Amino acid sequence: MPDKKLKRALAPEPIAHQGMAGPGLFGDVGGQVKMADIAMLAGVSESTVSRALAGSKLVNPATRKRIEEIAATHSYSIDQRARNLRLSRTGTISVVFPLSHESEQGIADPFFLEMLGNLADQLSNRGYDLLLRKIRSDVPRMLTDLLREGRTDGVLLIGQSTQHDLINELAEHYQPLVVWGARQPDNRYITVGSDNRGGAAAAVRHLLDCGHRRIAFLGNRQLPEVAARYQGYSQALSAAGLSVAPDLLLPVPFDRQGAFAAISGFLDRDRAIDAVFAASDIVAIAAIRALDQHGLKVPHDVAVVGFDDIMVAAAYTPALSTVRQDIALGARTMVDLLFRLIEGEAVNSVELPTALMIRASSAHPA
Numbered sequence: 001m002p003d004k005k006l007k008r009a010l011a012p013e014p015i016a017h018q019g020m021a022g023p024g025l026f027g028d029v030g031g032q033v034k035m036a037d038i039a040m041l042a043g044v045s046e047s048t049v050s051r052a053l054a055g056s057k058l059v060n061p062a063t064r065k066r067i068e069e070i071a072a073t074h075s076y077s078i079d080q081r082a083r084n085l086r087l088s089r090t091g092t093i094s095v096v097f098p099l100s101h102e103s104e105q106g107i108a109d110p111f112f113l114e115m116l117g118n119l120a121d122q123l124s125n126r127g128y129d130l131l132l133r134k135i136r137s138d139v140p141r142m143l144t145d146l147l148r149e150g151r152t153d154g155v156l157l158i159g160q161s162t163q164h165d166l167i168n169e170l171a172e173h174y175q176p177l178v179v180w181g182a183r184q185p186d187n188r189y190i191t192v193g194s195d196n197r198g199g200a201a202a203a204v205r206h207l208l209d210c211g212h213r214r215i216a217f218l219g220n221r222q223l224p225e226v227a228a229r230y231q232g233y234s235q236a237l238s239a240a241g242l243s244v245a246p247d248l249l250l251p252v253p254f255d256r257q258g259a260f261a262a263i264s265g266f267l268d269r270d271r272a273i274d275a276v277f278a279a280s281d282i283v284a285i286a287a288i289r290a291l292d293q294h295g296l297k298v299p300h301d302v303a304v305v306g307f308d309d310i311m312v313a314a315a316y317t318p319a320l321s322t323v324r325q326d327i328a329l330g331a332r333t334m335v336d337l338l339f340r341l342i343e344g345e346a347v348n349s350v351e352l353p354t355a356l357m358i359r360a361s362s363a364h365p366a
Contacts (some may be wrong), residue, residue: 013117031072042067053077056343057125058335093128093338095119095153098135098143098161107134109254109282110310115158115180118331124340128153135161144170154338155182156180160224178338180330182224183349190341191349192334196225196307199354200232200325202352203277206321206356208240210363212275212303216248218263218287224280226279229307233277247271252283259286267294273302275362281313281322288318288361303362318360326352 005076039046046061052059059067071077095116097107101131107116117145123130131152134141143166146155148314150300154176160167164184171177171189179191217233219226234244248271263286276291278284284306288298296302298318306313309324337347 009053025084031130033076035076036216038067038071038074038076041070051343054343055339057340059343076163084196087306090151090153091128091336092122092152094131094133094146094155094157094301096133096135096143096155098160098163099159107132110312111159111280114327115311115331118328119156119335122331122335126335135163143167147365154178154342156334156338162222164224172350176338176341178334180334181229183351184224187349190337190347192330192337192352193225193350194325194330194352194354196354197232197235197357198226199307199325200229200277201236202232202354202356203321204233204236205239205306206276206358207277207303207305207362208236208242210275210303212244213242213269214248214273214276215277216250216266216271216273217244217277217279218250218252220251220253220260221249229279244345250272252279252286256283257288259283260290263287263290264293267291267296275303276305278304278306281310281320284320284322284361285312285316288316288320298361299363305362309357313357314359316361321359321362322357324355324357 023140035046035049042049042104043064044052044067048059048063048072049067052064054073056064066076097112105271107113120130122139133142139308143157143163157173157177157179160179160181167177167190168186177189179189181191181193182196183191183193188250204215215233215237217230219229221227221230237244252259259282263283267290268302276284276287278287284304287304287324291298291302291304298304304321306322307325313320313322333350333352337350340347
């Protein structure tokens with residue numbers, strides 16, 4: 001028999017976010033399910049239902065799952081526009097790429113595109129729109145202006161560029177901010193990033209195990225993530241009883257053409273190298289091109305290892321050895337932490353593990 005109290009609780013007026021009552025629960029009433037009905041069935045308050053269906057981590061996982069199942073059974077969903085209006089929210093999250101360190105690198109970078117796609121999926125799953133911004137090298141304080149606009153409910157910053165101090169300053173006054181990057185000793189903002197130091201050390205140990213000793217490091221050490229990768233490079237050399245050779249350090253930009261030009265100039269100076277550790281796959285691929293133009297074959301003359309494991313890495317010729325970052329997990333973690341911050345929850349920075357992918361570009365000479 002249908003619950004008479006629940007029948008009486010049904011409102012006759014149609015409301016945009018309500019689902020139609022199913023005959024299994026509400027008989028022939030024909031009314032629409034309200035949040036109060038879901039709360040009654042779940043044995044919780046309406047505010048708990050609201051938080052659970054918004055994906056809030058403040059709700060116990062078992063309770064959240066029960067509420068979601070009840071809501072799905074009766075085709076109930078929250079009207080996000082009405083909810084955002086009630087909570088004074090925009091329903092939009094800014095995804096920002098701070099590229100103040102170099103003018104030529106763009107959002108079309110394969111790593112950025114892969115990260116952006118994963119973030120878009122995660123935000124869409126929560127009913128949020130995405131506002132994309134790029135911080136240009138000629139307007140370094142554009143990030144400050146963006147936060148002052150108040151057009152979004154939170155900011156996901158992809159990289160730290162050379163703006164660590166500015167991000168620290170902004171984090172003092174703007175809480176819903178999560179940064180993809182390397183954790184710094186004086187961080188006042190939340191970061192999600194990979195084990196850059198450990199991943200780089202594993203890559204260099206692999207090159208050392210292959211018998212290589214003159215290993216070049218290619219990357220801009222002014223950037224926090226690259227600096228951490230350089231630390232891993234240095235530690236691996238030191239553990240093998242080798243010191244860092246200053247003539248093997250090259251501050252390469254991340255854009256394809258700039259990296260190729262810098263590495264070609266480096267090779268023109270007849271540097272004696274037998275291996276390359278590049279701070280990104282784009283730089284590693286540029287190195288392979290430059291080495292080939294200088295008559296050096298990979299891996300027979302020079303072995304190459306990159307960092308990121310972008311989609312093209314395994315399909316390149318030769319297939320690129322690299323340190324894999326779990327970009328999908330990184331995007332999911334960033335969005336989760338951001339929404340927890342929006343809900344007023346305290347969260348901590350997260351460092352994700354990396355994995356060394358050994359492929360043809362660093363194999364032993366035949």
